[in-house]
Amino acid sequence: MKDDRYSWWAKWRTKEGRKWLLWLFVERWLRVIPYPNFRGFLLRAGGAKIGKRCFVHDVVFQNAYVNGFKNLSMGDNVTIQTQCLIDLADTIILEDNVTIAAGVAIFTHEDCGAKLGKPLAQYFPPKRAGVLIRQGSWIGARATILAGVNVGECSVVGAGSLVTKDVPAWTVVAGIPARPIKKIGEQASN
Ligand SMILES: CC(C)(COP(=O)(O)OP(=O)(O)OC[C@H]1O[C@@H](n2cnc3c(N)ncnc32)[C@H](O)[C@@H]1OP(=O)(O)O)[C@@H](O)C(=O)NCCC(=O)NCCS
Numbered sequence: 001m002k003d004d005r006y007s008w009w010a011k012w013r014t015k016e017g018r019k020w021l022l023w024l025f026v027e028r029w030l031r032v033i034p035y036p037n038f039r040g041f042l043l044r045a046g047g048a049k050i051g052k053r054c055f056v057h058d059v060v061f062q063n064a065y066v067n068g069f070k071n072l073s074m075g076d077n078v079t080i081q082t083q084c085l086i087d088l089a090d091t092i093i094l095e096d097n098v099t100i101a102a103g104v105a106i107f108t109h110e111d112c113g114a115k116l117g118k119p120l121a122q123y124f125p126p127k128r129a130g131v132l133i134r135q136g137s138w139i140g141a142r143a144t145i146l147a148g149v150n151v152g153e154c155s156v157v158g159a160g161s162l163v164t165k166d167v168p169a170w171t172v173v174a175g176i177p178a179r180p181i182k183k184i185g186e187q188a189s190n
Pocket of ligand 1: 101102139140141142156157158159160161172173174175181182
């Protein structure tokens with residue numbers, strides 16, 4: 001017999017499925033808004049905390065159905081550049097003056113397909129964990145930040161890096177996996 005549990009119609013018949021479809025639509029629609037400032041205003045309407053002078057370009061919000069945009073919190077003067085992937089399965093906190101360059105991916109969950117009974121799920125069970133990026137930090141283009149990572153105050157993640165562990169404050173990290181390459185500010189040795 002045909003298994004239609006994952007069809008659009010089956011989704012529409014459950015409350016959870018309707019919520020999923022609604023947020024899918026809202027998220028797609030949000031991407032076509034041309035003005036980044038106005039996108040911030042709409043995100044706020046959808047439950048996000050957005051500070052002053054925030055610019056959110058045409059990014060993809062994954063898993064918005066979990067909690068709307070409530071899992072996103074941005075301080076003042078925060079920029080998220082074009083083509084980023086922001087996973088809202090858990091909380092993402094971007095403090096004041098954070099810059100997220102183009103194409104950055106921030107993940108807050110891991111799931112290799114547990115609900116669908118995929119075999120690797122017994123070794124890699126689903127997990128959700130928030131990401132915190134402290135004030136003043138700069139995440140370089142196409143870097144990837146994994147679930148549960150904290151980036152310390154005024155730190156830099158080099159372009160294309162893969163951040164698997166916490167980044168200390170005032171530190172430049174780079175590479176795959178990202179490793180500290182230098183200290184900056186008062187912590188730098190002269
Ligand atoms: C990290 C960054 C800020 C450079 O910092 P820096 O302190 O000037 O570092 P340096 O250029 O002196 O490089 C120091 C070492 O780290 C390496 N390095 C620098 N950036 C790196 C990166 N993104 N990935 C891997 N290694 C990197 C350099 O090759 C150099 O290695 P070496 O000592 O073996 O020669 C810069 O490389 C970067 O990634 N900027 C982000 C650019 C970006 O995202 N632009 C988009 C618009 S915002």
